[in-house]
Amino acid sequence: MTTPTKHILSVDDEEIIREMLGELLEIHGYRVTGVATPSAALKVARNDPPDLVITDLQLEESDGLQLVDQLSKIIPDVPVVLLTGILFDSKTVDQSLSHKISAYLSKTAPLSELTAEIHRLLKNG
Numbered sequence: 001m002t003t004p005t006k007h008i009l010s011v012d013d014e015e016i017i018r019e020m021l022g023e024l025l026e027i028h029g030y031r032v033t034g035v036a037t038p039s040a041a042l043k044v045a046r047n048d049p050p051d052l053v054i055t056d057l058q059l060e061e062s063d064g065l066q067l068v069d070q071l072s073k074i075i076p077d078v079p080v081v082l083l084t085g086i087l088f089d090s091k092t093v094d095q096s097l098s099h100k101i102s103a104y105l106s107k108t109a110p111l112s113e114l115t116a117e118i119h120r121l122l123k124n125g
Contacts, residue, residue: 006122009050010034011041011067013060021054028115038067045074052122057084068100079121083107
């Protein structure tokens with residue numbers, strides 16, 4: 001019996017980032033849905049709930065934290081990885097973001113760090 005493929009929702013308004021993440025995560029055996037907007041992300045969350053969400057902080061329609069708040073009402077226990085080019089110090093992450101997100105990574109972090117974090121978050125689920 002094979003285990004079902006984990007579904008990851010990737011939200012980023014940069015197409016190159018969505019494509020790169022999709023290819024990387026599919027190689028690791030995940031099913032990936034990449035979307036550019038928060039409204040598209042909310043539609044996916046309602047119709048095909050993901051096991052994990054990766055979102056950028058800066059999105060054209062909204063910001064990633066508003067999206068995380070909206071997603072938490074639809075899929076409350078799903079881990080969220082904030083992947084962003086904006087760097088926060090660890091104190092800001094601990095105080096302001098830790099109750100909303102499961103992990104925070106810079107877009108410049110090595111891909112191996114991102115995949116390790118995703119594996120860690122999904123193996124608990």
